[in-house]
Amino acid sequence: MLQGHGDDGYKYKQEIKANFSTNIWYGGYSEELKQHLINNWSTIDSYPEASAESFIAVLAKDLNVETDMLLAVNGATEAFYLIAQCFNSSSSTVVIPTFSEYEDACKINNHKLHFINWKDLSSSSCFDTDLVWICNPNNPTGEILLQKDLDHLLQNHPNSVFILDEAYIDFTDTISSSIDLIKKHQNLIIVKSLTKNFSIPGLRLGYLIANKALVQKIEFYKAPWTVNSLAIEAGKYLIQHKAEVLPPVKHYKSSTEKFAKNLDEISGIKIHPTKTSYFLIELEKGNSTELKNYLISEFGILIRDAKNFRGLNSSYIRVATLNEEKNQLLIDALQKWSKLNTL
Known part of the structure; x- marks a missing residue:
């Protein structure tokens, strides 16, 4: 940071x-979630699942995707650093102003950085970098990129991997998640956070979704046990009760x-x-x-x-x-x- x-x-x-x-x-504070975690307090007596497998299973069912398209992380920020590490010494374009962790992760991993302002982002924007980082909806501006425009960008830049941060997707009704584009495009990684929409920032929980090859490539750099036992239990509970707490x-x-x-x-x-x-x-x-x-x-x-x-x-x-x-x-x-x- x-x-x-x-x-x-x-x-x-x-x-x-x-x-x-x-x-x-x-x-978003949930007394029911608190009681669920108290009931599962004994899980801290043992190491957590190495890759949060039970959480991934619940998530895959909810999203109707294969489990090997998902990677659980210790908050969305871990995903950004893993992606930047996976593509060490690459070139990255960051759409600004935005969350500083994209740039920080890229700097630590020797990326050559380029920047484009949100007001200049459109379906016809041109990118010649290995990675493109977009927060959608954007933090701090609250601006959005329509899915049809993202679709064009992915189609027109097959050699660039787009990282789409959807941490705030549940805070708008103007757009919905672009997860359905994952099966259409091989150059899209979507990062999701459960900490903002479910009000559990202290538990640190999120995930990324991409095609199986990209997930496997990124997972190579991930340490085991980064998602703790209580976060796993919280994640399963929240996904199964999301209609009540979103x-x-x-x-x-x-x-x-x-x-x-x-x-x-x-x-x-x-x-x-x-x-x-x-x-x-x-x-x-x-x-x-x-x-x-x-x-x-x-x-x-x-x-x-x-x-x-x-x-x-x-x-x-x-x-x-x-x-x-x-x-x-x-x-x-x-x-x-x-x-x-x-x-």
Whole structure:
């Protein structure tokens, strides 16, 4: 994690009353999952399955794919580093601004890096690198790439492997997963996270899906036992009960639209459009670090300072929609900050 991460609340001694810095589904905590893990606590007495086989079996059935098209990982980030290691010393294009771990993983594994801005990404974009990294929906902008456009890109670039990060696919109803393209194209790897949509970031669980040859190639670099016993049990439970715990997208989207509209009425900030529950705010005065420190010290509110996203600067912050009460805390705090900056 060379460039840092957004959710750094652990660094602060004061109480965090509202954490807008993380894109985790705020209503996803499950008492039923907690009880399930308590009931399976004895699994920590032994080594976990080397490759999370029982979780993969449940997942394969749910997705209607073969088990050897899947690889369980310790959060999506492990997948990015495994892929970069598998293609050591290759060339990579990263569509920015985006999650910094793609670039970090590539740097560690001696990739020659190229960058393209999201606003320039389309079905007619040209790539001449070995790998292309795309977050869809994108973090931090909330922008999306339509499946038909991805289909064109895969068709037009058979010599490039596309890594599609779908960690936030359950936070939008504008697009759905592109998993069905896996069987059509041999140059697509999709990485999925269970930590954001199911609100279990502390358990670290995700998976990648690709054709069997690519999965086997990547799996060669994977250490055993990276997915622990409780994460395996959580994964099986969540996949089997996903309808009960996934974010209610229509409600979430409506809440985000209302939240963004109220924020947009505050002088000195610009709200960027989004297809997800999180979005960028551009500051017309002041800078992101000063604002972050002000919100923490005065209100116990944590936001994402977005200046370390390549392609952005200290004029940007990212926030995620929380419940109405917490959203109002940020609205009130930013109104006070705005008045201070107009004096």
